[in-house]
Amino acid sequence: MKKIAFFVEGQTEQFFLNKLLIEIAGVKNVNILLKKFKGRGRPTEDIVPKSLAQGTIEVQHTVLIYDCGGDESVKTRILEEYSGLTADGYTEIIGFRDLYPLPISGLPKLTQRLKNGLTINGRIVEEALPSDTTSIIIAVREIEDWFLAECNHYTCIDTNLVLNETQITKLGFNPRIDNLTVRSTAAAEDLRDVYKIVGKTYNKSKDKIEKTVECLDYANLYLEVRRKMDKLDELITKIDNFLT
Structure with a gap:
């Protein structure tokens, strides 16, 4: 083994x-x-x-x-x-x-x-x-940078979290195309800000972590992200x- x-x-x-x-x-x-x-x-x-x-x-x-x-x-x-x-x-x-x-x-x-x-x-x-x-x-x-870049999971967090132009303008950065690794803030804070657009949150509690982990599109992570x-x-x- x-x-x-x-x-x-x-x-x-x-x-x-x-x-x-x-x-x-x-x-x-x-x-x-x-x-x-x-x-x-x-x-x-x-x-x-x-x-x-x-x-x-x-x-x-x-x-x-x-x-x-x-x-x-x-x-x-x-x-x-x-x-x-x-x-x-x-x-x-x-x-x-x-x-x-x-x-x-x-x-x-x-x-x-x-x-x-x-x-x-x-x-x-x-x-x-x-x-x-x-x-x-x-x-x-x-690690949250990987979650940020896996944009397929956002609609699993909330069906309204589609990262349209209005939401991206409100956010101030675009997880789909931006180089996230050069941002000066914590990636976990950025992920929290994305979820906040639709009234949701992200933190280090077990239930919040598991919600995100279960929502991630692992095929997209494996093939694209x-x-x-x-x-x-x-x-x-x-x-x-x-x-x-």
């Missing part, structure tokens, strides 16, 4: 990744385990999202997704859990976090630090990732490679 582990910064990323894997692999073709770290030590909580993978004994792929409770905890948890996971047969470990509040210009430096660690005056202050089978994907600005979101393309490519 092939095994892969993801370490993500929060509930939004965990629920999205769970649903994305189910949509790509098929609900009966992958076994997905969702866990959450609480404080120091081992994860203590099993998470149950709306969408559940229902694998059978013939399933050949297992995915473990940890909610690390913050972007700075992603790498720390990978380093802590690496030895145990590899001993348990996990052949790839992927971290997933946001870039924001850093601007896009900060991406190369952050990527370098996360991969290779940081040494100051000959003293190691941050370790490098432990192997070539371990990596960290950085969503630019936030990834073309303009490099980090989404990187994530989907890694999932495809794991499942083949």
